[in-house]
Amino acid sequence: MFFFLVRYYKKDIEEVSTPGKKRKKRPQEGKSLDTVDDFTVNAIRNAIYRMYAEGLNVTVDTILKEIRERQIDYYGGRSSLHKLLKKMGFSWTTVDGRKALIENENIVLQRIDFLRKYKEEKERGTVSKSWQDKSLQSAKRRTVGDGKRFIVVNAGGRTGFVPGAGLLFVSGQKTADYHGEMNGETFLMWFEDMLVHLEEPSVIIMDNASYHSTQVEKTPTTNWTKAALIAWLEKNGIKHENNLLKVELLRIAKQNKPRIRYEVDELARNYGHEILRLPPYHYHYNAIELVWAQCKHHYNSNVGRAKRFDNDAVAAIWKEALDASTPERWARCVDHVEKLIQADWERKVHRQRHHSSTHHPPRRG
Incomplete structure (x- = not known):
C-alpha cells in the first residue's frame, strides 16, 4: 500500500x-x-x-x-x-x-528516482493497496473574535481514511501559519499511532517538511564549532589532526559524511513499512490533495449552520466532511494520481530515447 x-x-x-x-x-x-x-x-x-x-x-x-x-x-x-x-x-x-x-x-x-521507485513497488506485486496521508490541515472557526484555528491530521487511501488515525486539536497560534504547530516530536507521536492502524506493509510517501526530517544523528555543518567537529570525528572513528583549522576539519567530515538517517524512516521500518519521499514541488503526485480540497469545501459550506462554535461543533462538522470522502471518491483520486505518475514516467522514458537517438557519439579516427 x-x-x-x-x-x-x-x-x-x-x-x-x-x-x-x-x-x-x-x-x-x-x-x-x-x-x-x-x-x-x-x-x-x-x-x-x-x-x-x-x-x-x-x-x-x-x-x-x-x-x-x-x-x-x-x-x-x-x-x-x-x-x-x-x-x-x-x-x-x-x-x-x-x-x-x-x-x-x-x-x-529526484523526480526520476521517485517515479522509478514508485513503479518498482507497484510491479513487485506485494503492495495491494494505496495509502495516502495528510499530516496537516487548518479549519478556521467562523466567528468574529478569537479567530481560533483547529489543526486536523488524518490518513487514508484507496479504501478511505485509516480507522482511528484522525486527530483534531486547537491551534495555539492566531495566524494562518498553522504549520508551525507541528514539530518533529508531535508528528512522530501521531505517526507511530497511525502506523499501528495500518494492517498491511506500506510504502509511505511524504515530502521533506522539517517535521518529517528530524535526523537520527545530526551531521556536521558550517555552524558547528571546532570542538564539536573534533568530537564528531572521534565518535565516528575518522582519522584527523586536532591542530587542523575548522575549515579543514569540516572538509574531512563532509568527505566521510554518512547516509542521512531520519527518525521517521527508522520508525516506519520498525513497523514493517518503507518511506519514499516526494521530489520538491510535486504535490500533484499526492491523491490526498484532491481529497482534502473536497473536505475543505464541505466544511466551509456547512460550518455556518452550526448553532454554536465550540470545539465539539467544529469537530462534528469536520467529521461530516471526512465521512463524505467515500472509498469510491478516494479510489477515483488515487487512480487520477497514478495516471499522472505513469504519464510522467512514459514521457521521461520517451525523452531519454529521443535524446539517445538524436545524439550520437563522435566517430573515432
Whole structure:
C-alpha cells in the first residue's frame, strides 16, 4: 500500500471596499508568492512540460500567454512569474546564443528516482493497496473574535481514511501559519499511532517538511564549532589532526559524511513499512490533495449552520466532511494520481530515447 504525506496551503478570498461598491479580490492579486497554491504551481509546471513536448519557445512571455489561454488560476504578472519559476526550481541558461528555461537537474533526478521507485513497488506485486496521508490541515472557526484555528491530521487511501488515525486539536497560534504547530516530536507521536492502524506493509510517501526530517544523528555543518567537529570525528572513528583549522576539519567530515538517517524512516521500518519521499514541488503526485480540497469545501459550506462554535461543533462538522470522502471518491483520486505518475514516467522514458537517438557519439579516427 502507498501512503502520501504533504502540506496544504489555504487560499483565501478577501473582501475589499471601493467607493460605492464591494468586490471580491482575486486570490493571488497583490499577495506574495507564498499564497500561490500547489494546484496552480502544478498547472503551470504541466503547461511548461507541454510546451517542451510541442517544441515551443519557452520564455516568461510565452509561459504567461499559455497560462492565460489555458485559464490557469494565476493572476500575477511577468515579474512575479519570473520569481515563481525560480522558486519552482527552474533556471535560465544560454543555448545557441539565446536564453532558455531549464529545470534544476537535482529536481529532475529526484523526480526520476521517485517515479522509478514508485513503479518498482507497484510491479513487485506485494503492495495491494494505496495509502495516502495528510499530516496537516487548518479549519478556521467562523466567528468574529478569537479567530481560533483547529489543526486536523488524518490518513487514508484507496479504501478511505485509516480507522482511528484522525486527530483534531486547537491551534495555539492566531495566524494562518498553522504549520508551525507541528514539530518533529508531535508528528512522530501521531505517526507511530497511525502506523499501528495500518494492517498491511506500506510504502509511505511524504515530502521533506522539517517535521518529517528530524535526523537520527545530526551531521556536521558550517555552524558547528571546532570542538564539536573534533568530537564528531572521534565518535565516528575518522582519522584527523586536532591542530587542523575548522575549515579543514569540516572538509574531512563532509568527505566521510554518512547516509542521512531520519527518525521517521527508522520508525516506519520498525513497523514493517518503507518511506519514499516526494521530489520538491510535486504535490500533484499526492491523491490526498484532491481529497482534502473536497473536505475543505464541505466544511466551509456547512460550518455556518452550526448553532454554536465550540470545539465539539467544529469537530462534528469536520467529521461530516471526512465521512463524505467515500472509498469510491478516494479510489477515483488515487487512480487520477497514478495516471499522472505513469504519464510522467512514459514521457521521461520517451525523452531519454529521443535524446539517445538524436545524439550520437563522435566517430573515432
